[in-house]
Amino acid sequence: MASEAGESDLGDRIEALQRRLSRTWELLQGSTLDVRPFRPGEDGPLASFVVPEDETEVDRYWVNAPYAYVVITYDDAESEHRYYAVEPELDAFERELLDRVVDDIRDPLLYREGSGKTDEETLRTELETLLEGYGVEAEMDTFHALVYYLYRDFRGFGKVDPLLNDRHIEDVSCDGYDLPIFVYHDEYTDIETNVSFGQEALDSYVIRLAQQSGRHVSVGDPIVETTLPDGSRAELALGEEVTPRGSAFTIRQYAEDPFTPVDLVEYGTFSVEQMAYFWLCIEHNKSLIFAGGTASGKTTSMNAVSMFVPPRAKVLTIEDTRELSLYHDNWLSAVTRERRYEGTDIDMYDLLRSALRHRPEYIVVGEVRGEEAITLFQAMNTGHTTFSTMHADSIETVINRLENEPINVPRAMVQSLDMLSVQTLTRADDERVRRAKTIGEIGGIDQRTGELDYSSAFEWRRDSDTFRRNDSSLLEEIADERGWSRSELLREVRRRERFLELLSALGIDDYRTFTALVNEYYADADRVMEKLDERAAAADGVDPDEFAAEDASPGGGTDRGPDASDGDGARAGDAGSDATDR
The missing domain is CATH 3.30.450.380 (Beta-Lactamase)
Known part of the structure; x- marks a missing residue:
């Protein structure tokens, strides 16, 4: 019995040794991978998800087809939604393989910088070489899952x-x-x-x-x-x-393409009449501050109305972090800098002082909250048109913040500000929405009381979710400057409203196309209006992409991604592509 057991044990050891020798020989020989694009249905799915028992799926859409998608569920017991990021699944062998590839692929990636290949092409090539060197006969779903994780961790955000x-x-x-x-x-x-x-x-x-x-x-x-x-x-x-x-x-996050005035009208943040009002005021060098709470859309609105700046005017933007994006030829962007190992800090105050030497016509400051406000208002008083944002929930709060610590702008300088737009993040019909609560105009200082006069040109009515228009002293000033009668002023306001309405009807919301058409309006308003009217009347199914290609440099509008409920869109888990969708 002992002899038989010994022979069996020896046989097992010999068999194990043979397997190791065979595996070593395979590794020395390497292997050849037949790499091809991912084929939905044949290779996949790469990622799968089972909805928890106590939850109901309410939405599903791709965020990086065919690798990753999102599932939104509703938990009835907790009365809340849950968000699931679904990525390719890796078994124990694949995860161990990924760890080894990560260790071995770092140096080749560094050496191939500037090779002319895209990051994904480099990763695919290196992964293919390593797997062949390991002698691993990887299935295509494994290969593409590894590509995803390598790209995610090396070039993405983990x-x-x-x-x-x-x-x-x-x-x-x-x-x-x-x-x-x-x-x-x-x-x-x-x-x-x-x-x-x-x-x-x-x-x-x-x-x-x-x-x-x-x-x-x-x-x-x-x-x-x-x-x-x-x-x-x-x-x-x-x-x-x-x-x-x-x-x-x-x-x-900010949209890859900034929102245009047309977008903000369609979202209900402003009315088309308010946008036409901003357009006239900005063209005629009226300074503006957007105020509101956190996430009320102040910077988004300021960036959008900056697209009304005349095409040849010099624009200078100053920010702590890059958020503003303009499609404007004569635009200089400046960003603050903290001292690292040597040199000095460059703050908003330094940039503003430097900006005045560049002789800009329009100065756009990301946010005012300190000593730079004095310089900003000095710029207003010397004829520069300025836009900025502040954290405040009313016109009174804005004025109070400007006149007191730590900003301390003298009241005589505050009166050089022309407009204040106060925005709010609120609820309407059980949905969170952003609305321009009031658009105010700053008058002079009341000689009797010494207080700053201001009035509301527009007010938001919460009960009807509409905007009420009041008299505007700024529009009257503009009419006087241009020598317009009241009827001529109203006709010009209405024409600009019509311009914005036509762009909305034609589905034109790309910021490059929008800016190009505004520039055309400045050059020949009658001609561009005639062209827009003709296109709107030509057919109900106007293709905005064709229009954009003809009238400006190409570029798509804000793409919110495929929707699971959209019959024309791809449902997550059902389709894919052969490249990482970045």
Whole structure:
């Protein structure tokens, strides 16, 4: 019996040795992969999701087809929505393989910088070479899943990448270690996600975000405000000293293409009449401040109305972090800088003083909150048209903040401001909406009381969700400047309203096309109006892409992604593409 057992054990050892020798020979020989594009149905799906028993699926859409999609569910017991980022599944072998590839692929990626290949092409080539060298006969779904994770982690935003690829998401917030990330969704508002970070992973991620944007964060200097490479604004905190629950970050996304005045009218933030009013005032060098609470859309509105600036006017923008985007030839953009290893800080005050030497006609400042406000109002008093934003919820609050610590603008200088637009993030019909609560006009100083006079040109009526128009002293000033009668003024306002209505009807909301058409209006208003009227009358099914291609440089409008309920769109899990959709 003992002899038989010994022979069996020896046989098993010999068989195991033979397998190892065979495997070694395969590795030495390598393998050949027949790499081809991903084929939906034949290779997939790469990612799958089972809705939890106590939840109901309410939405599903791609954020990076065919690799990642989002599922929104509703938990009846908790009476809340949940957000699931669904990515390709990896088994134990595939995860081990990914770890090895990550270790081996770093150096080749560094050496191939500037090779002319795209990041994805480089990753695909290196992955194919490594797998062949390992002797791994990988299936195509495994290969494409590995490509996804390599791209996500090397060139994307890691675990948060699906969230930042979701164009429905405005904010991504991580509050600490092992806590679920929350997002602000444009339809479902604040939702808890299935994404979280452990302590070591979160610390590393915050450091990585800072490094990606060229900034330094450390325990000694744990708070950083920065702009990520894709233009998103990020607030970072490292460690537990200032954020006791652990490292934290908040990323605020902005549309790849900025919103135009047409977009804001369609969303109901402003009426078409208000936009025509802004247009006339901006053309005639009236200064403007947008005020409101957090996420009320101040910067978005300021960027949108800046598209009304005449085409040849010199525009200078000044910001802490890059948010503004103009399609304007004569535009100089300036951003503050914190001192790193040498040199000096360059703050808003420094940039404003420098800006005046560039002789701009329009100065756009991201936000006023300190000593730079004095320089801004000095610029107004010397004939520069300025736009900016402030945190305030009423005209009275804006004036109070301007006149008191820490801003301290003298009242005699505040009266050089022409307009104030106060916005709010509120609810209408159980939906969160942004509305221009009031648009005010600043008059002079009352000689009897010494107080600043102001009036409301437009007011939002909450009960009917409409805007009421009042008399406007600014429009009367413009009519006097131009020598227009009241009927001529009203005719010009109405013509600009008609211009905006036609662009909306034709589906033209790309900011490049919009700006080009505004420039045409300045050159020959009658001709561009005639052209728009002809196109609107030609057919109901006008193709805005053809119109955009003919009238301006090409570019698409804001794309919100495929919708699961849209019969013409691709439902997540049912279709895909052969390239990473970035």
